[in-house]
Amino acid sequence: MNNFGREALQGEIRFSPMIHFLRHLTGWLFGTFRSRQDLILENMALRQQLLVLHNKRPRRRLSTVHKIFWVAMRRLWSGWEESLVLVIPRTVLAWHRAGFRLYWKWLSRAKRIGGRNRVSEEIQALIFRMAAENPTWGAPRIHGELLKLGFQLSEPTVSRWLQRIPRTPDPAQGWLTFLRNHRDAIAAMDFFTVPTITFGVLYCFFVIGHDRRKILRFNVTQHPSAFWIVQKMREAWPYTAAQRFLLFDRDAKFGRDVVSFVSQMGTRAIRTAFRSPWQNGVAERWVGSCRRDLLDHVIVINERHLKRLMTEYVQYYHEDRTHLGLAKDTPAGRLTVLRSTTGNRVLSFPRLGGLHHRHALAA
Numbered sequence: 078m079n080n081f082g083r084e085a086l087q088g089e090i091r092f093s094p095m096i097h098f099l100r101h102l103t104g105w106l107f108g109t110f111r112s113r114q115d116l117i118l119e120n121m122a123l124r125q126q127l128l129v130l131h132n133k134r135p136r137r138r139l140s141t142v143h144k145i146f147w148v149a150m151r152r153l154w155s156g157w158e159e160s161l162v163l164v165i166p167r168t169v170l171a172w173h174r175a176g177f178r179l180y181w182k183w184l185s186r187a188k189r190i191g192g193r194n195r196v197s198e199e200i201q202a203l204i205f206r207m208a209a210e211n212p213t214w215g216a217p218r219i220h221g222e223l224l225k226l227g228f229q230l231s232e233p234t235v236s237r238w239l240q241r242i243p244r245t246p247d248p249a250q251g252w253l254t255f256l257r258n259h260r261d262a263i264a265a266m267d268f269f270t271v272p273t274i275t276f277g278v279l280y281c282f283f284v285i286g287h288d289r290r291k292i293l294r295f296n297v298t299q300h301p302s303a304f305w306i307v308q309k310m311r312e313a314w315p316y317t318a319a320q321r322f323l324l325f326d327r328d329a330k331f332g333r334d335v336v337s338f339v340s341q342m343g344t345r346a347i348r349t350a351f352r353s354p355w356q357n358g359v360a361e362r363w364v365g366s367c368r369r370d371l372l373d374h375v376i377v378i379n380e381r382h383l384k385r386l387m388t389e390y391v392q393y394y395h396e397d398r399t400h401l402g403l404a405k406d407t408p409a410g411r412l413t414v415l416r417s418t419t420g421n422r423v424l425s426f427p428r429l430g431g432l433h434h435r436h437a438l439a440a
Contacts, residue, residue, distance in 0.1 A: 194230075200223070203226075204238045205242060215239075216233075216235045216239055219239070220235045261288045262320050262322055264322070264323050265325065265360040266282070266323065266360070267364070269364045269367070274376050274377065277299070279299060281295065281297050282295065282297075282306065284309070284310065285360055287320075290359065291408045291409070293313040294310070294312050295391060303334040307338045310335075314342070319344045324360070326349045327348055327350075366394070366398075370433065371429055372386075374432055386429075395407065422438065423439070424436065424437050
């Protein structure tokens, strides 16, 4: 080592005690001017972190008490970040926000002294029901209806609950409502074939009204013609005016004479598209009911036999058979019996030779 290196090392050794003295002096001066409250808080912060470091768990984790401590320190002491060693300040901020959410969640579930009254489930269901049954109603109409029923709530509350209803693509009125409003003015007619025991074919003609699904006229023939169809249409409406619209397919039997007679009755002829039986759904469903309820279970002998069977079936269909499209009622309107609580005996009456039965209470 040369002389220059030795002199530098001796100078450093000579000034080292002076540097330590200045550091202690500076710390003492800063500690003197700092408030006693800051020192206490800093001491508490350091002690809290030492407790965590001395934890004997395999992995040091801050408990809920430690988290609450640091959240409180953040609120009480502005210099809390300088003494924080174990976690970063962002973690403490996340703890504070989580505690904020838990506090207000607990507060909202507790019994409230003031504020708005909660909307009961009954009123919620009633609002949804009114909106579904009256698609064109808004919050004012529904609110007025609720007031008439004795429910006390505000119109903005009704408006908020209406916003939670899922909207359909067509919120006005659907095809089902449209057809129900016009079914009184619609009738339909059609043919269906029935094989006989001798492998012949009989044609069954019928006219059905859309309003109550009533069979206005039916008959059976081996040789259907336009003149025969016109005569059966006269018998379907002998003394009353026909419906405004008559729906039928493009069968060759419904020729020009039939269409002309429909116009003479003051009815508009509506013909379905080719190979589109679903466009005359009411008539097609009645044909399906005839086959399932009767024709699939018998072998027709001749025309007279089929007429008798169909007469019995039409009577059963009108008076006994409940219909889904009529709210479980019959086309002729079957009365509902009021039964007592005890002592009611149910009787069965065979229909269609025992294929079906009608049930009634014993007198």
